[in-house]
Amino acid sequence: MSNLEVVNLPLLEPEAAAPCCPPLTSAPLSEEDSARMAAMFKALSDPVRLRLFSRVASHEGGEACVCDIQDVGVSQPTVSHHLKKLREAGLLTSERRGTWVYYRVAPSALAAMAGMLTAATD
Amino acid sequence: MSNLEVVNLPLLEPEAAAPCCPPLTSAPLSEEDSARMAAMFKALSDPVRLRLFSRVASHEGGEACVCDIQDVGVSQPTVSHHLKKLREAGLLTSERRGTWVYYRVAPSALAAMAGMLTAATD
DNA sequence: CTCTTGTTTCGAAGTTTGTCGATGTCCCGT
DNA sequence: ACGGGACATCGACAAACTTCGAAACAAGAG
Numbered sequence: 001m002s003n004l005e006v007v008n009l010p011l012l013e014p015e016a017a018a019p020c021c022p023p024l025t026s027a028p029l030s031e032e033d034s035a036r037m038a039a040m041f042k043a044l045s046d047p048v049r050l051r052l053f054s055r056v057a058s059h060e061g062g063e064a065c066v067c068d069i070q071d072v073g074v075s076q077p078t079v080s081h082h083l084k085k086l087r088e089a090g091l092l093t094s095e096r097r098g099t100w101v102y103y104r105v106a107p108s109a110l111a112a113m114a115g116m117l118t119a120a121t122d
Numbered sequence: 123m124s125n126l127e128v129v130n131l132p133l134l135e136p137e138a139a140a141p142c143c144p145p146l147t148s149a150p151l152s153e154e155d156s157a158r159m160a161a162m163f164k165a166l167s168d169p170v171r172l173r174l175f176s177r178v179a180s181h182e183g184g185e186a187c188v189c190d191i192q193d194v195g196v197s198q199p200t201v202s203h204h205l206k207k208l209r210e211a212g213l214l215t216s217e218r219r220g221t222w223v224y225y226r227v228a229p230s231a232l233a234a235m236a237g238m239l240t241a242a243t244d
Numbered sequence: 245c246t247c248t249t250g251t252t253t254c255g256a257a258g259t260t261t262g263t264c265g266a267t268g269t270c271c272c273g274t
Numbered sequence: 275a276c277g278g279g280a281c282a283t284c285g286a287c288a289a290a291c292t293t294c295g296a297a298a299c300a301a302g303a304g
Contacts, residue, residue: 025227029176031169031195038169045164046262047156054151066281073153078263080282099271099280105147110239117236168292188251200293202252221250221301 020112040113043089048072049082056092057105065100142234162235165211170194171204178214178225185226 021033029037044050055069056062070079083103086092091109095102143155151159166172177191178184192201205225208214213231217224 024176024232025179027176027180029173031173034169034173034176038167038172041163041172042167045160045167047153047160048262050160050163051151051153051156054146054149054156057147058149070281074262075264076281077265077283081262084282096270096281101281110146114236114239117232118240170292192251196292197294198250199252199254199295203292206252218251218300223251 021116023118024116037113037116040089040091040109043086043091046082048074048078049086052079052082053086053091053105056103057110063102063104065102067100069103143238145240146238159235159238162211162213162231165208165213168204170196170200171208174201174204175208175213175227179227179232185224187222187224189222191225 021029021037044053051072052069055072056064059068066079066083070076072079074082083092083094087094087103089109090106092103093106095104143151143159166175173194174191177194178186181190188201188205192198194201205214205216209216209225211231212228214225215228217226
């Protein structure tokens, strides 16, 4: 049973995050941009997910296996479910190395969100 | 500049969300902080809400009345509902002047979210 | 006071989301 | 080849969310 077939998850490609959106204070968001950015914010809108994300982001080397971060108070399938959502939103990438699966932060996505918010400090 | 000093910021706005959270990449979020920040991200996790917020933020003088921004494709009660959610999340403040209600951005909330994300660009 | 305009609140659909236990898949020791 | 550990997927269910029309509330004009 080969796993050559690619599961199509056309929600958000990792590329979609990079060239996105002027600062939130400079101009009203278009309907298209607001939908795209809202999907990213939604990925971080759950406490468990946000905590998982921060654990990956702050982990040594910028990557962590699930076993290192799964102690967040919910069951293991729930952790897997949340990590999948973060992956689909383009915020995390995963890679299997041997027994473990390692997650790391997709830098472009963070930069997009930060860029939208940082111009508001003036 | 690795100072982990206390986040006692100037008390301009007694709104919530002011004293919050180290950068997402520096340390894992506590359960309490993740809940608080997730609530803010959730407020921006809806396309309509994000568009309303950007309209207020980018409006002249940093404030806008509902009549100026309510053309986002949903009914007017729905607009009011979303504005209430943004208000409850500490992202917007409202003030009635005569017939109209004016909304403006709570700067501390934006700064908190931006601060969490900006340290990831290195 | 009454009428009109701007905004919020009130139920009530219909849909989405977070969570779990059970089960399946992949990989490493033995 | 076998057993066991690490993650992912499945099916189900309660809670939360978005949205609407109808109605209530607030303020100004006539």
